[in-house]
Amino acid sequence: MTETTAAATELTSQYKNQVASDLDRNVKEQERVTAELTALQQQLASLQHDHSVLVSVQQALGATPAARRPAQAALRPPPGRRSPRPDRVGR
Template identity: 75%
Template sequence: MSEGTATTTTTELTSQYISQVASDLERNIKEQERITAELTELQQQLTTLQQDHTVLVSIQQALGVPATVPDSASPDSASVPSPRKRTTKAPGTRRPAKTGTAQQPRTKKQPGSKPAARKAAAKATRPTLVNLVHRHLTEQSEPRSAAEVAEALGHAHPDRNIATTVVRTTLENLVAKSLAQRTKQGSSVYYTAADAPKPTAPTGEAQPETAG
């Protein structure tokens, strides 16, 4: 093979490699873009589900229903691995004798377990939304709408996600238990504590709220 033929062959191979690498690189970039788009969509779905979960838990607390753990989160629902099969020892073999005292494995401390336990205990002991709403009504001298109660509790407890719809459900639950009274003025609904004096027309600018 002449020198010119060898040079031509090498050039063709180099061109093929360059074309192949460029094609693979383009395919890799497109695959990254596709996976990134899917991750973004999944993250948005997860955020929406978490927000819905927070609202649903708040409604459960407002109705006095204890929080439930889904079966999928229960330890008992996890699949248990099948036991390992014991291997049959060959006849005449002996197990090696143990020398010295067996050393017990050290258990590693879970980092951050104490702060997590303290945080869970503090969350368990904090008052429920029902108690907060009822206490707020007893401290008021004038009727309050659900929007006004939600706004006041939101300022007093910024760490809690207090929605107007959940507060309205809580107020109606208190009315059903004869712990609060409902008064209607036009298209607006106002609430007072059951042991408060007979409600009068609210003074000042109050946010109107449609019944229901």
């Protein structure tokens, strides 16, 4: 019975170490992703500002607004419609 208890204690210790290691890796990955997300949000804000300035310049010049929408909106299918399946495009 002592061997069984020792084996169980060793296994529990291994699990504790593995969980602690996994948690540490998880926290580091969260920090990395958070930093990347922050940088992307700043880049998006800058692009949105640039877009606003360009639209204002375009309007001041009396030009016809561009038919292009921001990429994010252009990638979404209209409400109620599904995106075409890649294997059915061109059929």
